[in-house]
Amino acid sequence: MSDDARTAADPGTTTGGAVEDAVTCGDLRYSFGQVKAVDGLDLSVASGEIFGLLGPNGAGKSTVIRCVTTLLPVPPGMVRVFGHDAARERMAVRRLLGYVPQQLSADASLTGRENVALFARLFDVSRRERSARVAEALEAVGLADAADRMASTYSGGMVRRLELAQALISAPRLLMLDEPTIGLDPIARTSVWEHITAVRAATGMTVLVTTHYMDEAEQYCDRVALMHQGRIRALGTPEQLVAELRARRDDGSTPTLEDVFRDVAGSGLDEEGGEFRDVQRTRRTASRVG
Numbered sequence: 557m558s559d560d561a562r563t564a565a566d567p568g569t570t571t572g573g574a575v576e577d578a579v580t581c582g583d584l585r586y587s588f589g590q591v592k593a594v595d596g597l598d599l600s601v602a603s604g605e606i607f608g609l610l611g612p613n614g615a616g617k618s619t620v621i622r623c624v625t626t627l628l629p630v631p632p633g634m635v636r637v638f639g640h641d642a643a644r645e646r647m648a649v650r651r652l653l654g655y656v657p658q659q660l661s662a663d664a665s666l667t668g669r670e671n672v673a674l675f676a677r678l679f680d681v682s683r684r685e686r687s688a689r690v691a692e693a694l695e696a697v698g699l700a701d702a703a704d705r706m707a708s709t710y711s712g713g714m715v716r717r718l719e720l721a722q723a724l725i726s727a728p729r730l731l732m733l734d735e736p737t738i739g740l741d742p743i744a745r746t747s748v749w750e751h752i753t754a755v756r757a758a759t760g761m762t763v764l765v766t767t768h769y770m771d772e773a774e775q776y777c778d779r780v781a782l783m784h785q786g787r788i789r790a791l792g793t794p795e796q797l798v799a800e801l802r803a804r805r806d807d808g809s810t811p812t813l814e815d816v817f818r819d820v821a822g823s824g825l826d827e828e829g830g831e832f833r834d835v836q837r838t839r840r841t842a843s844r845v846g
């Protein structure tokens with residue numbers, strides 16, 4: 557943990573190493589040319605938790621996710637997934653994870669079922685098991701009834717759930733979601749989260765998610781980390797972080813998670829246009845595909 561980070565209890569750390577962390581990043585650094593996207597990040601995500609990586613645009617969240625997926629190369633020792641080194645054991649890491657990127661990963665010209673079946677083939681699900689596993693994944697995200705409709709007719713929320721089904725087809729131990737609800741209306745956002753939490757409850761998988769939405773993080777994440785300028789500035793359960801700020805302020809007010817992040821990141825948030833609630837930006841797929 558960097559010096560300026562405020563750290564709360566870490567459920568991933570156990571005595572005797574009985575529970576293995578799903579993800580560990582140690583002094584993770586990644587630059588695009590002169591831009592330090594991630595600047596010395598220490599992080600442990602415990603097996604089975606829903607962990608939220610929060611922060612304004614450009615904080616470095618997607619870069620962290622992409623380093624963990626092995627899509628961006630990092631030196632040995634910086635990132636481990638269930639004990640596997642992301643640099644030395646790339647294929648072992650990839651086999652453990654499901655990834656839903658911000659960009660569209662569903663094909664509008666295929667049905668929901670065909671989209672998921674395509675992923676089943678990519679992930680080498682055996683022919684014998686394929687149709688049952690595809691049906692199971694569609695059922696898990698509430699798309700069984702819409703499975704044979706073209707994805708081009710799906711709403712933004714249904715597309716997101718379809719992408720979730722695609723990522724689930726390999727039964728990943730670690731599911732990574734980059735801004736899963738951006739651009740969706742509140743009802744669709746709730747539906748996406750309900751399916752994420754239901755799948756987590758059913759499978760025990762670990763979920764690492766990035767989001768701008770403080771209210772979602774507060775409601776659905778077991779722990780959160782605030783990223784700002786490539787570093788983690790606060791880490792803990794939402795309740796812990798809010799309670800710590802309340803104690804620091806000692807003025808009887810009840811702060812929100814957003815207040816916590818303003819407190820640790822200071823005015824820098826505004827300078828970068830990083831208003832957490834000011835999410836005008838939407839995914840290209842926000843309302844419909846096709």
Ligand SMILES: Nc1ncnc2c1ncn2[C@@H]1O[C@H](COP(=O)(O)OP(=O)(O)OP(=O)(O)O)[C@@H](O)[C@H]1O
Pocket residue numbers: 588591592593611612613614615616617618619620
């Ligand atoms: N492919 C790239 N080439 C150059 N710079 C990049 C690239 N990808 C990201 N960056 C820069 O790295 C920094 C971190 O970007 P990143 O996308 O990780 O942030 P983020 O927190 O995920 O923000 P957002 O929510 O807007 O995606 C930003 O300054 C961004 O402009």
